[in-house]
Structures are given as C-alpha cells and as structure tokens.
Amino acid sequence: MLDIDLELPGPRSKARVLVAMSGGVDSSVAAALVNAAGYETIGVTLQLYDHGAATHRSGACCAGQDIHDAKRVAQALGIAHYVLDYESRFREAVIEPFAASYLSGETPVPCVACNQSVKFLDLLDTARQLGAAAMVTGHYVRTRSVGARRALFRPVDADRDQSYFLYATTAEQLDFLRFPLGDFTKPEVRALAAEIGLSVAEKSDSQDICFVPQGRYSDVIEKLKPNAADEGDIVHIDGRVLGRHRGIMHYTVGQRRGLGISAAEPLFVVRLDAAAKRVIVGPREALATRRFRLRDLNWLGDSDPSTWTDGQDVYARVRSTRPPVKASLSVQAGEASVILDDSEMGVAPGQACVFYDRDASDARVLGGGVIAQETTNEQACAA
Numbered sequence: 001m002l003d004i005d006l007e008l009p010g011p012r013s014k015a016r017v018l019v020a021m022s023g024g025v026d027s028s029v030a031a032a033l034v035n036a037a038g039y040e041t042i043g044v045t046l047q048l049y050d051h052g053a054a055t056h057r058s059g060a061c062c063a064g065q066d067i068h069d070a071k072r073v074a075q076a077l078g079i080a081h082y083v084l085d086y087e088s089r090f091r092e093a094v095i096e097p098f099a100a101s102y103l104s105g106e107t108p109v110p111c112v113a114c115n116q117s118v119k120f121l122d123l124l125d126t127a128r129q130l131g132a133a134a135m136v137t138g139h140y141v142r143t144r145s146v147g148a149r150r151a152l153f154r155p156v157d158a159d160r161d162q163s164y165f166l167y168a169t170t171a172e173q174l175d176f177l178r179f180p181l182g183d184f185t186k187p188e189v190r191a192l193a194a195e196i197g198l199s200v201a202e203k204s205d206s207q208d209i210c211f212v213p214q215g216r217y218s219d220v221i222e223k224l225k226p227n228a229a230d231e232g233d234i235v236h237i238d239g240r241v242l243g244r245h246r247g248i249m250h251y252t253v254g255q256r257r258g259l260g261i262s263a264a265e266p267l268f269v270v271r272l273d274a275a276a277k278r279v280i281v282g283p284r285e286a287l288a289t290r291r292f293r294l295r296d297l298n299w300l301g302d303s304d305p306s307t308w309t310d311g312q313d314v315y316a317r318v319r320s321t322r323p324p325v326k327a328s329l330s331v332q333a334g335e336a337s338v339i340l341d342d343s344e345m346g347v348a349p350g351q352a353c354v355f356y357d358r359d360a361s362d363a364r365v366l367g368g369g370v371i372a373q374e375t376t377n378e379q380a381c382a383a
Contacts, residue, residue: 002192004033006178007145008133012038017178018127019136020119021045021074021081023066025200026138026181028073029189032196033180034136035077042130043074043081046123048090048114049211069200076198084126086118093117095211099224102217102249105272106350109165109320110209116168124173134178141166141365142182143174150174152300152365154356155182164320167354167368168298221249232277234261237270237286245279248272254287254346268346288343294336294353294369301357301366305331314355314366316340318347324359336369347371 008015019031021043035041045067067083074081094113101108119137127135140160142153149171154163169177181189193201212220222229229247236242243261245251251259255269259281268287271280299305303312308331315324316338326341338353354368 002033002036004037004180006034006037006039006134006136006180008039013040015133016040016042016131017134017136018042018044018123018130018132020123020138021070022138022206023069023073023200024138024206025190025193025198025203026140028070028138028198028200029193029196030136030138030180031073031079032077032192032198035079041077041079042132043070043077043079044123044126045070045081045083046086046090046118047083048086048118049095066206069203072199084123086122089122090114090118090211095220096224099221099228101350102221103225103228103274104350105248105274107252107348108350109352110211111165112168112352115166120169120173120177124176127176134176136178136180138181139166139179140181140186141179142362143177143179146364147302150177153182154361154363154365155179156361157185158361160186163356163365164317164352164354164368167300167352167365168296169300170298171300174300218247218249230277232279234259234279234281236267237280237282242267242281248274248277248279251279253348284345287345287347289345289347290340290343292338292347292353293372294338295372297331297336297367297369299367301355301364305336306334311339315357315359315363317354317356318344318351318371324354324356324363327355329355 006017017034017039019034019041021027021031023045031041031043047067071081094110097113098108098110124135139162140155140157141163142155143150152163152166152169152174154161190201228249231244231246233241234243234245242263251269251272253269253271256266259267265283267281268284269279270282270286273280311328311330314327314329316327317324325344328339330337349371351371352368353371355366356363357366
C-alpha cells in the first residue's frame with residue numbers, strides 16, 4: 001500500500017480524518033489510503049435521496065446499494081462508519097434549485113451545488129464537530145500549499161479531472177480538504193482496490209447526476225412541478241414559427257435531435273425564452289459565443305478582483321468535457337464578465353465557467369461562476 005501524507009500537524013495516529021464514502025471505488029480507495037497511512041479514519045456516507053427505486057440501479061450513488069457497499073468497505077478496513085440522512089437538505093439545496101433553474105430556461109450543474117452546499121458545507125461542518133483535522137473525498141483533483149493557503153489544481157488523470165465541479169469551493173474549505181486520488185490515474189485506483197481486496201474494485205462509476213433516473217431530467221422536474229410543462233412555440237431566429245414544443249424543460253441549448261420540426265437545414269436550440277415559453281432555434285453558427293456575464297463568482301486566485309482595473313488573462317472552461325481556452329475576465333462593480341479569444345459553441349446559462357492559470361495538466365484552478373447570460377451570433381444570423 002502506498003503511503004500518503006495529508007500534511008497535517010502532529011502524529012498521524014492522533015489526527016482524526018473524516019472520509020466521505022459514496023460506496024464507489026474512488027472514495028473506498030481514498031479511505032483505504034488514509035487508514036493505511038496511520039490516520040484515525042472515520043467513514044461517513046450521506047443518504048441523499050429516496051433510494052427505493054435506485055437500490056439496484058447501476059450508476060446510482062449515495063443511496064440504496066451504495067450505502068451497503070460503503071458499510072462493507074468500512075468493515076473490511078476496520079474503520080468506524082456512519083450513515084447520515086441528508087435527504088431533506090439535498091432536496092432543498094440541490095434538487096429543487098435544479099428544477100427551478102431548468103424551468104427558467106437554464107442548464108444547471110447540480111454536482112456543483114451538491115459539492116458547494118451539502119458536501120463542503122454541511123458535511124464539512126459535521127467533520128469539524130467530530131474533531132476531525134481534515135476531510136477527505138475521492139475527487140480527482142489536487143491541492144497543495146501556496147503561501148499561507150492551499151490552492152486547487154487539476155489532477156494527474158486528465159480524463160477524470162473533476163476540477164470543473166469544485167470551482168465553488170472556498171479558500172477556507174480547501175485548507176480543510178484533502179484529495180489523495182489527485183496523484184493517481186483511474187486504472188491505478190482500480191488496481192489498488194483489487195490489491196487491497198475491496199469488493200468494489202470493479203464496480204461501475206456513478207453517473208454525474210445521481211438523482212436523475214436514466215438521464216431523464218424532465219421526469220424529476222415533472223414530479224416536483226407537475227404543472228410546469230407549458231407548451232409553446234418553436235421559433236426560428238428569423239422570427240418564423242416552425243412548430244410547437246411540449247415544455248422548455250425538454251430542451252437544452254445546443255440540442256439538435258428530438259426537436260419535432262422539419263427544416264431544410266440542420267437546426268439547433270439557440271436559446272430558451274422561459275418568459276415567453278419559446279424555444280429559439282437556428283443554424284449551428286448561431287450558437288457561437290464570445291461574451292457572457294457570470295453570477296456568483298468564486299475567486300481562488302491570489303489577487304483581489306475588487307482591485308482589478310483591467311481584464312485578467314485566464315483560461316476559461318465552459319463545459320466539463322471541453323478544454324480550457326484563452327479568455328479575459330473582468331470584474332466591475334461586483335459584476336463579472338468574460339470575453340473568449342475564440343468563440344465557443346453552445347454556451348448555456350446555468351452552466352459553470354471555470355478559470356485556470358494555464359492549459360496544462362497541473363494548472364491551478366482560479367475559480368469560476370455561473371453563466372448568467374450568453375451573447376451569441378443569433379442577431380447577426382437573423383439579420
């Protein structure tokens with residue numbers, strides 16, 4: 001077993017560490033590494049949503065079978081393990097805002113909200129109440145000391161990079177958090193799990209949105225908001241009404257298939273007008289975006305945005321599956337705006353924009369925010 005150093009003061013045997021265990025291979029190996037390194041290890045699993053239908057569903061997490069798997073791993077490692085019922089908090093902080101965001105014409109990222117509120121706020125407070133010196137998760141990111149604080153960096157395994165989902169972590173939280181898997185690739189983690197003999201060594205990875213069965217967002221929204229599926233017009237950017245839709249929650253910016261309309265050219269969803277209940281469509285070039293505003297900026301860089309007089313050069317990432325691209329970030333009167341060097345396709349309100357100091361495997365995460373409004377080529381194409 002490899003020896004990891006969590007960089008905590010005092011003897012390891014006297015340092016209590018809480019490990020968030022979802023029941024998957026990543027958090028299980030994280031717990032095993034912490035325990036093998038000699039820290040007093042406590043495993044905690046959160047029950048986040050009604051797990052009745054998800055008990056045996058592949059790709060679920062934090063419910064049903066995963067809770068049992070976490071218990072078995074903790075027992076095999078010989079560490080204490082607790083299950084905390086966070087269902088009401090998860091619904092309030094993640095699921096309900098997710099539904100509201102979709103109904104307002106946005107494309108939200110609930111994993112960011114879950115990390116920001118439930119895991120790195122509520123659970124982190126629980127860890128402190130239990131006298132823990134640190135909290136560990138199985139995320140693929142890295143932290144290390146930069147000056148007096150810990151900074152967030154991309155992991156060794158670029159294919160598993162989860163920094164996009166952790167940009168909202170605060171500097172104070174980063175000082176308390178540790179991510180031991182950031183120095184490993186996914187195959188190495190699975191090999192470690194097999195070497196240790198963990199029952200989850202070959203377990204499939206969880207899906208990104210744990211509470212959405214079979215990836216159907218509309219099912220969740222209709223359950224929470226049964227009267228929300230108002231029909232409306234599908235409108236071309238030139239003003240032509242091309243058809244009717246069955247509710248904007250069934251559409252996302254950039255979508256091409258399943259529009260239910262006929263046209264001589266391929267059409268994409270360019271914008272969702274929730275107030276007018278319209279789905280705006282156009283050619284692919286209408287998706288191009290260079291400028292947009294952000295809300296809820298969380299800055300992790302060294303400088304204070306309130307002191308900036310000019311735009312700061314950054315690398316911006318507008319989707320978790322896309323590489324960072326050169327951009328300029330400006331903050332004036334508390335409002336953040338981004339100008340990309342080159343246009344990106346399908347930048348959608350509600351998605352996160354995350355900033356890095358460079359486009360490299362060990363790039364530092366400088367922060368990010370929620371895309372509040374996109375400015376596309378829609379008007380130009382319509383003219």
